[in-house]
Amino acid sequence: MNIHSVIANKISLAFSDAQSRGLLPEGNIPDGFLERPQKTGRGDFATTLPLKLARFMKMKPLDIAHILETSIDLKPELERIEIAEPGFINLFLNQNWLLSQVEMILNHGNKFGESTFGQNKRVQVEYVSVNPTGPIHVGHARGAVLGSALSSILRCAGYLVTEEYYINDAGNQMDLFYQCLYVRYMQSLGFAKEIPENGYQGEYLVTLGENISKEYGEKFSNLPEEEAVSAIGNIGLPLMIESIKSDLDRLGVEFDSWFSEKSLFENGHYKKTMEILKDNNYLLEREGAIWFESTRFGEDKDNVLVRTNGTPTYFASDAAYHYYKFKIAEYEKVTNIWGADHQGHVSRLKSVIAALGIDEAKLNVILSQMVTIRQSGDLVRASKRSGQLVTLTELLDDVGVDACRFFFLSRSPDSQMEFDLDLATKQSSDNPVYYVQYCHARIQSILRLTKLNNPVPIDLVIISRDPWVENPT
RNA sequence: GCGCUUGUAGCUCAAUUGGAUAGAGCGCAGCCCUGCGGAGGCUGAGGCUGUGGGUUCGAGUCCCGCCAAGCGCGCCA
Numbered sequence A: 001m002n003i004h005s006v007i008a009n010k011i012s013l014a015f016s017d018a019q020s021r022g023l024l025p026e027g028n029i030p031d032g033f034l035e036r037p038q039k040t041g042r043g044d045f046a047t048t049l050p051l052k053l054a055r056f057m058k059m060k061p062l063d064i065a066h067i068l069e070t071s072i073d074l075k076p077e078l079e080r081i082e083i084a085e086p087g088f089i090n091l092f093l094n095q096n097w098l099l100s101q102v103e104m105i106l107n108h109g110n111k112f113g114e115s116t117f118g119q120n121k122r123v124q125v126e127y128v129s130v131n132p133t134g135p136i137h138v139g140h141a142r143g144a145v146l147g148s149a150l151s152s153i154l155r156c157a158g159y160l161v162t163e164e165y166y167i168n169d170a171g172n173q174m175d176l177f178y179q180c181l182y183v184r185y186m187q188s189l190g191f192a193k194e195i196p197e198n199g200y201q202g203e204y205l206v207t208l209g210e211n212i213s214k215e216y217g218e219k220f221s222n223l224p225e226e227e228a229v230s231a232i233g234n235i236g237l238p239l240m241i242e243s244i245k246s247d248l249d250r251l252g253v254e255f256d257s258w259f260s261e262k263s264l265f266e267n268g269h270y271k272k273t274m275e276i277l278k279d280n281n282y283l284l285e286r287e288g289a290i291w292f293e294s295t296r297f298g299e300d301k302d303n304v305l306v307r308t309n310g311t312p313t314y315f316a317s318d319a320a321y322h323y324y325k326f327k328i329a330e331y332e333k334v335t336n337i338w339g340a341d342h343q344g345h346v347s348r349l350k351s352v353i354a355a356l357g358i359d360e361a362k363l364n365v366i367l368s369q370m371v372t373i374r375q376s377g378d379l380v381r382a383s384k385r386s387g388q389l390v391t392l393t394e395l396l397d398d399v400g401v402d403a404c405r406f407f408f409l410s411r412s413p414d415s416q417m418e419f420d421l422d423l424a425t426k427q428s429s430d431n432p433v434y435y436v437q438y439c440h441a442r443i444q445s446i447l448r449l450t451k452l453n454n455p456v457p458i459d460l461v462i463i464s465r466d467p468w469v470e471n472p473t
Numbered sequence B: 001g002c003g004c005u006u007g008u009a010g011c012u013c014a015a016u017u018g019g020a021u022a023g024a025g026c027g028c029a030g031c032c033c034u035g036c037g038g039a040g041g042c043u044g045a046g047g048c049u050g051u052g053g054g055u056u057c058g059a060g061u062c063c064c065g066c067c068a069a070g071c072g073c074g075c076c077a
Helices: A005-021 A049-057 A061-071 A094-113 A138-156 A173-189 A204-216 A223-250 A269-279 A314-328 A340-353 A393-410 A420-427 A430-452
Strands: A046-048 A079-085 A088-095 A122-126 A160-167 A255-259 A285-288 A289-294 A305-306 A333-339 A365-367 A371-375 A378-380 A417-420
Touching: A005 A046, A005 A061, A005 A088, A046 A365, A049 A061, A049 A088, A061 A079, A061 A088, A061 A269, A088 A094, A088 A314, A122 A138, A138 A160, A138 A333, A138 A365, A138 A393, A160 A173, A160 A430, A173 A204, A173 A223, A204 A223, A223 A393, A269 A305, A269 A314, A289 A340, A314 A333, A314 A340, A333 A340, A340 A365, A393 A417, A393 A420, A393 A430
Parallel strands: A122 A160, A122 A333, A160 A255, A333 A365, A371 A417
Antiparallel strands: A046 A088, A079 A088, A285 A289, A289 A305, A371 A378
16 A cells, blocks of 8 residues: 555544544545645645545534644654644655555566556557558657557556557548559559549658559559559558558557557447447438438537448447457546547547447546657648648657657646747757757766675665755865 | 647656646756766746635646637548
8 A cells, every 4th residue: 555545544534533532523524635745845745635525524623633733643654733724734744654654666677567457357548540551740749649648558557558559441432542543553564554533642642642543553553543552552552551560660669469440340339330320219310321320419419420422430440449459358447548539539439439329428538638849940731631640750860759749648648739849959957858868867876886796785764754955064 | 619638847748647836857047066878967037826706724736718829620530
């Protein structure tokens, strides 16, 4: 048990002890009563319990504080208690107990800080999940770093984590991608073809098209267009996925599972999902399409699941995917990390999950806000269609993995951020990454020097409770 | 128009989820140092927490209105 819980326990016991002695009236203890004061001198921990209880118990906070004080069992972790206006109880750790923690930490080595909080529950973190229609850019990279860090933390907290990438290898966007790749292939062989309007303009497709023509020659150019598009698509898709994989690998992000959207239609999950929705009477036929009645869950409008032409929408496969997550894979908790531009999708996904009979509280969606790149004072916008994007590869070439991960994690996912390339590459204390790396180098140096001499048994003494206290020289 | 997110020192961000005098780094001003693997050290100025109300012992944090920025509101994904 960590020290926070130990002390919270002590206070909780003191509370019920005072009640059983008739000093305090009956009632439950509120949540979040133990905190760490912002300033040293107010103790290592503080409780606001008297303030929180005052109104309900119709007593003065200071009176409650004094009653609790007499019931708190100090030993062995605590040294003393102080009561402060208007009703805080400040708790000070025992110095010998603090010293013993050094040994405990050393004994735990790299395992220090891990916990069994998650009780080996199976959870999934799904992130990145970029359409394999182009390379990963800076916005995706932010989600990638968040997901990978979150997964590590969950593992340390005792969860069994599956990190999954959802490959959108079905649907209109993929068809468009195949079409564009076909055009680039034909262009590389000298045929006059044009990228369709709203198509993918990026340079990477030119290269990919050239590579395919180099390896396979002209053999697809003689086929009927539809056949050629499909054949080239079959070659292009795995190449695209491989390139995404290797980009992420450079970023230190590795997935346990790559889940294919297409597979949902091959293994029956999609069919089953639609059956459940139908049986639960959430489906409507209207204007030749099949709709999910989202409005019954308070949504603004209903959503199409199957188009007039009979093909399922992205929303339909996402419903099936989440059916898979909860009903087939049986994860106890699922976290999706999405770009903020998917924000409107959250509530209707939750609705469809509820309609499938799944507790929507099991799904947590983290939205990561937009990233802009600043270089030499200028802002660079990321836009995929126009091909004007800063790719992950370019970012890593410029600033390296450490700075990349550090900066993405240094801001809340909720806030938009500017990634300052000049700052991230600066070798001065302006750059927090440089500062951290410098500290690490110095510490390693000290450790190396220590090993040169014969290590002596450590005699631990607390010189000062406050490391910044002035030295009396 | 409706919905989501954000708004804190000149800049980039914190603030233990409603607690005590809103804190750090950079920048700025002043003083000091000059062979540890120096990113020099110390001190200081700098704030009506976008804005107007409300809730209560207490609000940067919760509620309502307004202002500003970004995103979303497809039978695209």
